[in-house]
Amino acid sequence: MSQPLSSMPVSQLKGVGPQLAQKLSDYGLSNYEDLLFHLPLRYQDRTRIHPIGSLSPGMDVVIEAEVVLADVVMRRRRSLLCKVRDGSGFMTLRFFHFSGAQKNQMTPGAKLRCYGSVRPGPNGLEMVHPEYQVVKSDQTTETEQHLTPIYPLTEGIQQPRMRSFCEQALKRLNPYSILDYLPPELLEHWGLPTLHDSLRLLHAPLPDVDQTAIQEGMHPSQRRLAFEELLAQHLSLLRLRHKTQQDRAQLLTINPELQSQFMTQLGFQLTHAQARVISEVAADLSKGHPMLRLVQGDVGSGKTAVAALAMLYAISSGQQAAIMAPTEILAEQHYQQFCQWFEPLGLKVGWLAGKVKGKKRDKILESLLAGDIDIMVGTHALFQPDVIFDRLALVVIDEQHRFGVDQRMALRDKGMVEGSEQATLRPHQLVMTATPIPRTLAMAAYADLDVSVIDELPPGRTPVETVAISDQRRDQVIERLRQSCREGRQAYWVCTLIEENEEMDAQAAQDAAELLQNSLPDTKVALVHGKMKPKEKAAVMAAFKGGDIQVLVATTVIEVGVNVPNASVMVIENPERLGLAQLHQLRGRVGRGATESFCVLLYHAPLSRFGKARLQVMRETNDGFVIAEKDLEIRGPGEVMGTRQTGLVSMRVADLLRDKDMLGDVKQAAEWIIRHRPDRIELLIRRWLGHGEKYAEV
Numbered sequence: 292m293s294q295p296l297s298s299m300p301v302s303q304l305k306g307v308g309p310q311l312a313q314k315l316s317d318y319g320l321s322n323y324e325d326l327l328f329h330l331p332l333r334y335q336d337r338t339r340i341h342p343i344g345s346l347s348p349g350m351d352v353v354i355e356a357e358v359v360l361a362d363v364v365m366r367r368r369r370s371l372l373c374k375v376r377d378g379s380g381f382m383t384l385r386f387f388h389f390s391g392a393q394k395n396q397m398t399p400g401a402k403l404r405c406y407g408s409v410r411p412g413p414n415g416l417e418m419v420h421p422e423y424q425v426v427k428s429d430q431t432t433e434t435e436q437h438l439t440p441i442y443p444l445t446e447g448i449q450q451p452r453m454r455s456f457c458e459q460a461l462k463r464l465n466p467y468s469i470l471d472y473l474p475p476e477l478l479e480h481w482g483l484p485t486l487h488d489s490l491r492l493l494h495a496p497l498p499d500v501d502q503t504a505i506q507e508g509m510h511p512s513q514r515r516l517a518f519e520e521l522l523a524q525h526l527s528l529l530r531l532r533h534k535t536q537q538d539r540a541q542l543l544t545i546n547p548e549l550q551s552q553f554m555t556q557l558g559f560q561l562t563h564a565q566a567r568v569i570s571e572v573a574a575d576l577s578k579g580h581p582m583l584r585l586v587q588g589d590v591g592s593g594k595t596a597v598a599a600l601a602m603l604y605a606i607s608s609g610q611q612a613a614i615m616a617p618t619e620i621l622a623e624q625h626y627q628q629f630c631q632w633f634e635p636l637g638l639k640v641g642w643l644a645g646k647v648k649g650k651k652r653d654k655i656l657e658s659l660l661a662g663d664i665d666i667m668v669g670t671h672a673l674f675q676p677d678v679i680f681d682r683l684a685l686v687v688i689d690e691q692h693r694f695g696v697d698q699r700m701a702l703r704d705k706g707m708v709e710g711s712e713q714a715t716l717r718p719h720q721l722v723m724t725a726t727p728i729p730r731t732l733a734m735a736a737y738a739d740l741d742v743s744v745i746d747e748l749p750p751g752r753t754p755v756e757t758v759a760i761s762d763q764r765r766d767q768v769i770e771r772l773r774q775s776c777r778e779g780r781q782a783y784w785v786c787t788l789i790e791e792n793e794e795m796d797a798q799a800a801q802d803a804a805e806l807l808q809n810s811l812p813d814t815k816v817a818l819v820h821g822k823m824k825p826k827e828k829a830a831v832m833a834a835f836k837g838g839d840i841q842v843l844v845a846t847t848v849i850e851v852g853v854n855v856p857n858a859s860v861m862v863i864e865n866p867e868r869l870g871l872a873q874l875h876q877l878r879g880r881v882g883r884g885a886t887e888s889f890c891v892l893l894y895h896a897p898l899s900r901f902g903k904a905r906l907q908v909m910r911e912t913n914d915g916f917v918i919a920e921k922d923l924e925i926r927g928p929g930e931v932m933g934t935r936q937t938g939l940v941s942m943r944v945a946d947l948l949r950d951k952d953m954l955g956d957v958k959q960a961a962e963w964i965i966r967h968r969p970d971r972i973e974l975l976i977r978r979w980l981g982h983g984e985k986y987a988e989v
């Protein structure tokens with residue numbers, strides 16, 4: 292018998308010391324099995340070498356060429372330029388970060404095998420930061436035998452390393468080292484390949500594989516894993532639902548006087564959609580079982596006010612409520628908003644995040660336990676076991692997808708004083724998500740969980756006017772930005788993620804900020820990116836919110852939920868790299884006040900057919916539900932998946948829109964498992980949903 296891969300820690304991998312093992316495990320990769328479930332985002336074909344003379348911009352290829360000349364130049368940026376040739380032509384390799392050793396490798400006559408994207412440069416075609424290796428003259432030059440997988444990465448681990456780890460894990464894969472939890476009857480009935488075959492194929496597909504299917508996530512091996520994941524999710528939701536129906540919860544009603552005071556504080560009328568959702572929530576809260584309701588609302592549809600009103604039901608009934616956000620920036624934003632709404636009503640709002648420590652933390656925990664705090668706002672720090680409520684009756688979870696199943700359970704069991712009457716009751720849960728998916732799909736995907744939709748925007752919003760402009764016209768865009776700032780507007784300038792290289796992301800954002808500050812000397816430009824400390828990020832966000840910063844250059848960290856109504860211009864660089872859902876989320880950061888807003892999609896030409904179609908959709912509609920429908924229709928090969936992070940749990944392989952045709956089968960398979968193989972339920976749930984997502988302390 293082989294050793295189960297789940298019992299082989301990543302510290303056993305070649306080239307992994309304790310520090311790296313910790314990093315991997317923080318990323319959710321603790322053992323060999325985790326690595327094998329860490330599936331490639333897409334694939335590159337490095338199985339053959341292309342002559343330079345046959346290349347054109349936009350191609351991802353392998354070349355093998357000889358160094359003609361390598362030199363460090365100082366123009367806008369210090370770079371290493373290396374001119375290479377093969378029998379068919381010349382091209383340039385460009386490096387912005389490089390070591391002395393690297394420069395020394397590139398002596399004239401040295402032979403390099405490079406892999407990268409071809410793009411036009413000032414002196415003909417070039418590759419920027421290609422992956423490369425020096426080929427010794429006596430070495431026989433074999434190309435790759437299979438397609439090269441490109442894995443999702445975390446900070447500090449580069450692609451070749453991740454590939455080597457997955458390769459090492461793959462070597463240990465056999466039908467006994469990872470058990471297939473789908474019983475053979477089920478595989479046969481639905482015509483699914485085995486787990487073992489699927490994993491092997493997906494980590495090392497041969498060049499004759501159906502490349503279109505595999506790039507689109509539609510290969511039978513991918514479908515099998517998506518099926519298993521959706522099944523695990525379905526089973527977990529059924530179990531959760533079953534548990535909540537057996538549990539008892541506090542009956543909650545609202546105090547009309549408190550309600551009218553609150554509405555005065557709010558300063559606006561609820562939209563019809565908000566009012567409808569509140570009445571759905573109210574009905575749940577009056578039932579004696581814990582509510583488990585998902586509220587989907589388009590960006591800017593006013594989910595916060597709905598959450599606040601739901602909390603008022605708890606408070607009116609003499610209970611406590613909590614709201615949990617996935618990031619400190621968001622939690623802090625909610626805290627400020629809730630203080631503004633609730634404190635004038637004589638209610639106490641508390642705040643807890645990872646950065647709150649020592650005496651301050653002790654004091655908050657004391658007041659919470661004593662019942663002095665009515666509303667608790669925080670990040671996942673609220674999950675810690677010593678955070679004990681006196682009488683918690685409602686938990687609102689914002690952007691739930693970042694919380695894993697373990698956290699959900701921790702929340703359900705959230706400590707209340709033991710032995711009290713309260714300890715037998717479970718809190719109600721309201722889950723809010725800003726990633727809209729069509730209602731019918733939501734019902735199927737969420738195991739008939741209760742879903743409410745806020746499908747209306749507050750009045751007075753002018754739709755964001757969206758234009759797509761080539762980055763060759765960057766100067767004009769900057770000029771327009773200057774005018775906007777003069778008119779007192781604030782703007783976001785978003786640098787999109789280059790998924791394989793976080794260093795380069797931060798660098799690109801820094802460069803953009805410098806360039807903008809130089810071009811707009813009278814304007815205050817600031818920068819926020821994922822590599823900054825939470826405290827620094829919070830300070831920049833606060834200054835932007837307070838109007839001290841006019842242009843905020845950001846990586847996509849600002850994506851979820853930031854509310855700065857005065858910001859009315861957004862420029863998104865390289866929008867063609869993002870999925871529609873993400874673009875929609877980003878754009879939703881503007882158009883939140885009464886002023887007319889603009890979004891400039893500053894694309895890098897030439898656009899692919901899919902890229903063009905996507906930007907067209909963004910220009911045509913501001914409706915998140917329409918965008919969600921379109922998302923799948925125009926997805927190209929290897930596109931970022933739009934709904935992996937939707938709703939109740941984050942998914943590793945499945946994509947609700949892409950895989951929606953499987954949902955009916957999944958439901959049936961779940962029933963079959965429950966009836967015939969209940970022993971597999973827990974195993975499947977653990978395998979797919981066991982880890983909490985890593986919390987992004989953005």
Ligand SMILES: Nc1ncnc2c1ncn2[C@@H]1O[C@H](COP(=O)(O)OP(=O)(O)OP(=O)(O)O)[C@@H](O)[C@H]1O
Nearest residue numbers: 559560561562590591592593594595596725749852
């Ligand atoms: N009924 C309403 N009338 C007028 N303004 C409203 C109404 N409801 C909410 N707002 C305002 O609209 C803005 C957006 O609301 P909120 O931040 O709750 O959006 P959201 O649904 O959380 O969106 P996102 O997911 O994009 O953060 C806020 O400034 C809020 O005060």
